[in-house]
Amino acid sequence: MTIPLQSSSKLLFIGDSITDCGRRDDAELLGHGYVRTIRDYLAATHRASVPAIINRGISGNKIPDLQTRWDRDVIGIAPDILSIYIGINDVWHSFAPGGAGCTINDYISGYRDILTRTRKQLPACKVVLCEPSVIWIDQPKDANERIKPYADAVQKIAGEFGIEHVVPLYQTFNTAKKLREDIALTNDGVHPTSAGHMLIAMTWMKTVGCQ
16 A cells, blocks of 8 residues: 655654765765655655655664653654664664664564654554665674564564554565675665665655555
8 A cells, every 4th residue: 555645744754874875964864875866756756745844853863762762753743654674773783892782672662662652642644664775794694584583573563453564675675685685785884875875765655555
C-alpha cells in the first residue's frame, strides 16, 4: 500500500549519523544524504504533494538515545509520516574497547517502547521502519553477520505493530555489493557513499510506493 503524500503533512526522518549526514551545517537542515535525496526526488516528481521534510538524525545514536529524545524530536513535532532508521551503532559500538553497544534484547524492547508511545500519542501517524544496513569491516570478521538479527528484529517488530512498510536495507546492500564490488557503497564499511545514500533513498521510495 502506498503512503499518501500531501503538501500539508510532515515527513520526519530519525536515526543516527547516516540520517544526520551533516544536517546542522546545512541551511535547510536536511544534510547531504538520503534524506535530501528523497526530498529532491519528491520535489521534482511529486511537486504538488511533497510534504515538509524534517531530519532528526543524530550521529552516534542508538535505540536508547532515541528513547530519551522521543518526546522532543518525534511526539512534540507530531509528524504525519515517521521513518525510523537505527541499529548500526547498537552493534558497531560494541566492537571498540570499552565501547557500549545495545544488546538485541534491549534493542527490541527499546524499539517496542518508542513505537508504543507513537501509537498512543500519534495514532494517525504512518510509520516506516528501515532495517539497519551493513557493517563491512575486517575485524571482527563476523561483524556483518552480527547485525543481521537486528535487521530481522525490525521485520518482526513491524509485524507486531501492523507496520506495512519496512525498508529492506540489509539485504539490499549485500545484494548490491555482490553485483558490483567495484562500486563503493560505504566509505568505511558503515557510512554510505553518495551511491550508498542513493541506494537507501531508492529502496525507501520503492517501499513506500512513491517512485
